[in-house]
Amino acid sequence: MIVIVGQPDEPPVSRLAEEAATLGVAVEMLTETEAASWNLTVDAGPDGLQARARVSGRVLDLGDATGLYLRITAPRVAGPKPDPVIRSRADAALALLCGWADIADLRVANRPTAMASNNSKPYQASLIRRTGIAVPDTLITNAPDQVDAFLRHHSRIIYKSSSGVRSIVHEATPARLATVDRVRNLPTQFQQLLLGTNVRVHVVGKEVFACEIEAAMIDYRYREGGAPAQMRPVELPEDIRLRCLEVSAALDLPLAGIDLLRDADDRWWCFEVNPSPAYSCFEEPTGLPIAATLARWLAGIDPL
Numbered sequence: 001m002i003v004i005v006g007q008p009d010e011p012p013v014s015r016l017a018e019e020a021a022t023l024g025v026a027v028e029m030l031t032e033t034e035a036a037s038w039n040l041t042v043d044a045g046p047d048g049l050q051a052r053a054r055v056s057g058r059v060l061d062l063g064d065a066t067g068l069y070l071r072i073t074a075p076r077v078a079g080p081k082p083d084p085v086i087r088s089r090a091d092a093a094l095a096l097l098c099g100w101a102d103i104a105d106l107r108v109a110n111r112p113t114a115m116a117s118n119n120s121k122p123y124q125a126s127l128i129r130r131t132g133i134a135v136p137d138t139l140i141t142n143a144p145d146q147v148d149a150f151l152r153h154h155s156r157i158i159y160k161s162s163s164g165v166r167s168i169v170h171e172a173t174p175a176r177l178a179t180v181d182r183v184r185n186l187p188t189q190f191q192q193l194l195l196g197t198n199v200r201v202h203v204v205g206k207e208v209f210a211c212e213i214e215a216a217m218i219d220y221r222y223r224e225g226g227a228p229a230q231m232r233p234v235e236l237p238e239d240i241r242l243r244c245l246e247v248s249a250a251l252d253l254p255l256a257g258i259d260l261l262r263d264a265d266d267r268w269w270c271f272e273v274n275p276s277p278a279y280s281c282f283e284e285p286t287g288l289p290i291a292a293t294l295a296r297w298l299a300g301i302d303p304l
Contacts, residue, residue: 001025001026001027001028001064001065001066002016002020002025002026002027002028002065002066002067002068002069002295002298002299003027003028003029003030003060003062003065003067003068003069004016004017004027004028004029004030004068004069004071005030005032005068005069005070005071005072005097006029006031006032006069006070006071006072006073007031007032007033007071007073008029008031010071010073011278011280011281011284012071012277012278012279012280012291013069013071015279015280015283015291016069016291016294016295016298017029018291019291019292019294019295020295020298020299022292022295023292023295023296023299023301025295025298025299025301028055028060028065029055030053030055030097032072032073032094033090035089035090035091035093035094035097036086036087036089036090036093037054038053038054038055038093038097039053039054040052040053040054040093040096040097041053042096042099042100048105049063049100049103049104049105050063051063051097051100051104053097062100062104063104063106065106066106066107066298066299066300067106067107067108067109067297067298067299067300068101068104068106068107068108068109068298069108069109069294069298070098070101070108070109070110070112070115070276071276072094072098072276073276098112099112107254107297107298107300108254109204109254109255109294109297109298110252110253110254110255110256110275110276111252114251114252114253114275115253115275115276117251117273117275118164118272118273118274118275119163119164120162120163120164121160121161121162121163121164121189121272122138122140122162122189124251124272124273125138125272127250127251128247128250128251128270128272128273130250131243131246131247131250132243132246133243133247133268133269133270134267134268134269134270135269135270135271136191136192136194136269136271137154137191137192138189138190138191138192139189139190139191140162140187140188140189140190141183141187141188141190142183142184142185142186142187142188143183143184144180144181144183144184147172147177147180147183147188147190148180150190151172151177154192154193156171156192156193157171157172157190157191157192157193158170158171158172158190158191158192158193159172159176159188159189159190159191160189160191161189162187162188162189171193172190194261194263194269195263195264196261196262196263196264196269197212197213197214197261197262198212198213198215198259198260198261199211199212199213199234199236199260199261199262200213200231200257200258200259200260200282201236201244201256201257201258201259201260202255202256202257202258202277202279202282202288202290203244203245203247203248203253203254203255203256203258204254204255204290204293204294204297205254205293205297206245207293207297208236208241208244208245209233209288209289209290209293210233210234210235210236210241211231211232211233211234211282211285211286211288212231212232212234213229213230213231214229214230214231214232215228215229215230217229230285231282231285231286232286233286233287233288240260240268243268244256244258244260247270247273248273251273251275253273253275254297255275255276255277255279255294256273256274256275256277257273257274257275257277257278257279258270258273258274259271259272259273259274279291279294
């Protein structure tokens with residue numbers, strides 16, 4: 001049995017459920033927006049750690065699962081103005097579930113503590129760098145003169161969020177730098193601009209799936225008036241494939257979305273690792289069997 005926590009109609013969740021059904025693996029869904037009604041209990045006693053939740057009027061023993069998929073992205077409670085009591089119950093249920101998921105004896109994609117590394121991109125980059133793969137030269141500052149010096153050193157730079165909050169990556173052009181004094185109010189992350197081929201890698205357990213991305217914009221996730229990005233499956237060089245597995249293991253993320261770039265000198269760089277990747281966006285245009293592999297891994301079925 002696999003337990004999925006998320007929204008049933010979100011593509012990464014629905015794809016996993018579909019593939020589990022194809023395998024004949026039972027799926028139990030804990031809908032995030034219904035967390036207030038889970039009646040979740042976690043007990044630690046002589047028999048070990050026990051966790052139970054109420055699903056569709058029946059009690060579900062979470063300890064019977066072989067795997068847990070956490071895709072917590074939706075509002076805690078449905079509706080524009082949720083009852084604060086219901087919201088508090090939902091928050092408490094999710095906090096308790098995440099605490100259990102961190103120590104539960106089953107396969108988890110991914111454990112909340114491990115996912116937290118992406119809350120600070122500089123911290124995560126330091127962990128990635130330890131595996132030996134290159135990361136872009138980075139500056140985080142609230143001093144405009146340091147931004148100017150960084151730009152002179154690299155000629156072209158970008159800026160983006162330094163936290164886990166999603167942001168659009170933009171080049172720091174002269175027009176955008178006209179307001180660089182604003183960094184005095186908020187330390188901002190700048191990086192050297194790297195040019196080459198974007199490659200998105202998904203690690204699932206010990207399996208690695210990669211696709212090249214062709215796009216006119218720097219941040220291929222956003223069209224910004226341009227043509228949509230084109231994706232195609234690609235085989236990674238063996239040393240890079242192994243390095244991706246090392247990164248996944250170092251971050252304790254059995255499911256990882258790794259953003260790479262191969263430059264004109266055939267050097268590979270890693271931008272960051274998404275601990276809760278929307279893998280379906282890459283699976284659909286490429287046919288890569290990410291959901292099926294994730295279902296097998298969570299079910300404890302050895303790869304084919």
